[in-house]
Amino acid sequence: MKQVNFIVRENVPIAADTWKLVLEGDCSAISGSGQFVQLSIPGVFLRRPFSVSDVQDGLLTIVYKVVGKGTRYMTALKEGDSVDTITGLGKGFHPQKTGRKALLIGGSVGTAPLLLLARELLAAGKEVEVALGFNTATLVFYKEEFEKLGLKVHLATVDGTAGLKGVVTEAIAPARGYDYYYCCGSKIMMKAVAAYLDTPGEFSMEERMGCGTGICYGCSIQTNNGPARVCADGPVFAKEDMIW
Amino acid sequence: MVRDISTSVCGIKFRNPIIPASGTFGFGLEMADSMDLNLLGGISLKGTTAEPRYGNPTPRIAECEGGMLNSVGLQNPGIDRLTGEIVPSLRKVYGGVVIANISGFSEQEYALCCEKAAACEGIDMIELNISCPNVHGGGLAFGTDPRCAARVTAAARKAAGHKKLCVKLSPNVTDIVEIARACEAEGADALTLINTLLGMRINIATRKPVLANTTGGFSGRAIFPVALRMVWQVAHACSVPVIGCGGVGTAEDVIEMMMAGASAVQVGSENLRDPFCCPRIAAELPAVMERLGIEKLTEIIGTV
Ligand SMILES: Cc1cc2nc3c(=O)[nH]c(=O)nc-3n(C[C@H](O)[C@H](O)[C@H](O)COP(=O)(O)OP(=O)(O)OC[C@H]3O[C@@H](n4cnc5c(N)ncnc54)[C@H](O)[C@@H]3O)c2cc1C
Numbered sequence: 001m002k003q004v005n006f007i008v009r010e011n012v013p014i015a016a017d018t019w020k021l022v023l024e025g026d027c028s029a030i031s032g033s034g035q036f037v038q039l040s041i042p043g044v045f046l047r048r049p050f051s052v053s054d055v056q057d058g059l060l061t062i063v064y065k066v067v068g069k070g071t072r073y074m075t076a077l078k079e080g081d082s083v084d085t086i087t088g089l090g091k092g093f094h095p096q097k098t099g100r101k102a103l104l105i106g107g108s109v110g111t112a113p114l115l116l117l118a119r120e121l122l123a124a125g126k127e128v129e130v131a132l133g134f135n136t137a138t139l140v141f142y143k144e145e146f147e148k149l150g151l152k153v154h155l156a157t158v159d160g161t162a163g164l165k166g167v168v169t170e171a172i173a174p175a176r177g178y179d180y181y182y183c184c185g186s187k188i189m190m191k192a193v194a195a196y197l198d199t200p201g202e203f204s205m206e207e208r209m210g211c212g213t214g215i216c217y218g219c220s221i222q223t224n225n226g227p228a229r230v231c232a233d234g235p236v237f238a239k240e241d242m243i244w
Numbered sequence: 245m246v247r248d249i250s251t252s253v254c255g256i257k258f259r260n261p262i263i264p265a266s267g268t269f270g271f272g273l274e275m276a277d278s279m280d281l282n283l284l285g286g287i288s289l290k291g292t293t294a295e296p297r298y299g300n301p302t303p304r305i306a307e308c309e310g311g312m313l314n315s316v317g318l319q320n321p322g323i324d325r326l327t328g329e330i331v332p333s334l335r336k337v338y339g340g341v342v343i344a345n346i347s348g349f350s351e352q353e354y355a356l357c358c359e360k361a362a363a364c365e366g367i368d369m370i371e372l373n374i375s376c377p378n379v380h381g382g383g384l385a386f387g388t389d390p391r392c393a394a395r396v397t398a399a400a401r402k403a404a405g406h407k408k409l410c411v412k413l414s415p416n417v418t419d420i421v422e423i424a425r426a427c428e429a430e431g432a433d434a435l436t437l438i439n440t441l442l443g444m445r446i447n448i449a450t451r452k453p454v455l456a457n458t459t460g461g462f463s464g465r466a467i468f469p470v471a472l473r474m475v476w477q478v479a480h481a482c483s484v485p486v487i488g489c490g491g492v493g494t495a496e497d498v499i500e501m502m503m504a505g506a507s508a509v510q511v512g513s514e515n516l517r518d519p520f521c522c523p524r525i526a527a528e529l530p531a532v533m534e535r536l537g538i539e540k541l542t543e544i545i546g547t548v
């Protein structure tokens with residue numbers, strides 16, 4: 001965990017209500033995919049948590065959906081602005097748990113952290129396939145980014161405006177040969193995935209946060225290992241630990 | 245000139261007046277890898293009950309202009325793990341003042357926890373959180389009725405033996421001085437004020453309360469004037485020392501609290517926004533003192 005003042009390099013919309021924020025600064029506290037950062041946003045009291053979407057050459061990328069006051073203020077960030085950030089938070093994904101091939105499952109903005117994970121898996125010599133679910137075509141992002149890495153991407157939209165018609169399990173169905181999966185999305189979506197797949201896997205959970213650093217116990221969930229803080233004991237939890 | 249930022253509360257020495265407030269800094273150990281805990285004058289540990297508690301359902305956190313609400317609901321591993329594992333581990337890395345924050349839902353529970361905390365060598369001071377609902381008193385918080393507050397203080401005093409006992413008052417009362425005097429009369433060595441103010445938010449889109457628990461404790465920068473006023477009233481009405489708490493976020497706030505009568509100062513919600521704020525505030529104190537012509541921090545206590 002480290003406090004860093006990042007400098008905004010880019011802040012642009014990449015899909016409907018969905019923005020990409022690229023920050024330059026000390027990324028050394030970030031140990032891997034699935035971790036998150038807490039951004040201080042002028043005008044709101046508490047920091048806001050966002051998954052690390054990518055880290056490359058001292059640049060940290062975040063993808064955020066505009067859902068309320070804080071994320072609305074974030075759209076006003078301009079190149080050169082300073083963003084007070086706590087980085088390197090939480091326990092992330094475990095790429096080493098994949099034997100030969102991984103399936104990455106993203107729901108809506110939950111797709112964001114899977115990009116860095118895909119890179120890590122490829123670097124470790126694993127095969128990767130991707131299944132993404134969105135509500136409608138205008139919300140889709142990162143399909144090309146995964147394809148540029150040479151990955152097969154299965155896409156589903158609820159209204160059928162892009163890819164297969166249906167929820168994310170429609171996108172999962174055609175995927176083949178994976179021995180482990182990684183899933184990030186809404187709780188309802190992840191619960192459905194856990195019920196749908198017998199394969200072992202892990203989930204990146206979300207809970208309303210206070211501190212994001214493990215000191216307030218605002219984000220606790222019950223797991224099969226007892227109470228756990230999503231921010232510090234997670235956000236990534238193994239499938240067998242989850243109580244839906 | 246060297247500025248003296250040390251202070252003391254009922255005979256216990258603090259290297260500086262900054263104490264992370266209970267519930268906003270875990271059990272201290274959570275931050276041990278990220279900062280030098282010894283930069284903190286004291287640490288008030290997360291509220292502890294006789295048995296382990298999971299606490300309230302989520303969302304437990306809401307927000308408002310200049311502050312926040314919480315309904316964590318006293319999640320904690322229970323007094324036995326606090327005294328048996330947590331405090332001994334904390335003591336290996338921390339040499340400052342360790343304050344055990346004790347909660348309960350009956351006088352017996354408070355007394356039991358105080359007895360166990362008193363027997364724990366690593367604990368320097370017990371802080372009694374009397375904002376909890378009294379299950380035998382219709383669920384009304386102990387700290388909102390002077391007779392209840394007196395009774396629970398007396399029970400804790402007896403159980404705590406020689407250990408210093410500080411009672412943390414709830415601001416959700418009409419006359420804070422009446423409660424403070426009742427606790428002082430029953431043997432409180434010090435008083436901490438204030439705990440959170442009862443608050444609520446509604447999500448107007450879903451037409452439901454934001455907190456799963458409906459209501460929660462309001463804290464943060466916005467409550468500073470309320471806390472300061474109560475510290476000032478009680479410090480002038482009682483002779484035991486007061487620890488000021490509520491809305492503190494800067495070295496200037498610390499000085500203002502001390503001028504109002506606080507001998508030491510707790511910082512709560514600000515830790516959630518900036519986990520490094522306590523050592524920063526402590527480090528900023530000497531420069532602010534210099535600007536204001538203060539040589540020794542203790543010289544300003546209660547000067548207003
Ligand atoms: C570990 C973690 C990683 C996250 N990663 C991302 C990410 O990569 N991209 C992204 O867009 N979002 C992410 N989120 C969610 C993001 O933090 C919230 O959307 C954001 O805080 C909302 O702030 P706001 O001020 O705009 O909304 P507010 O005005 O605070 O709230 C608006 C609405 O958003 C909902 N909301 C607020 N906070 C959360 C939350 N923490 N979880 C779920 N719903 C919330 C509220 O219920 C409310 O309906 C993540 C959350 C966590 C806990």
Ligand SMILES: Cc1cc2nc3c(=O)[nH]c(=O)nc-3n(C[C@H](O)[C@H](O)[C@H](O)COP(=O)(O)O)c2cc1C
Nearest residue numbers: 265266267291314373438439463464490491512513
């Ligand atoms: C998340 C959270 C948890 C808290 N838990 C406790 C607790 O267990 N015991 C207690 O006495 N006070 C508890 N408090 C109250 C704080 O210690 C403090 O009295 C209050 O927040 C006011 O200070 P502040 O405005 O600096 O936050 C809690 C506050 C917060 C925000």
Ligand code: FES
Nearest residue numbers: 210211212217231
């Ligand atoms: S948000 Fe504070 S402990 Fe997780």
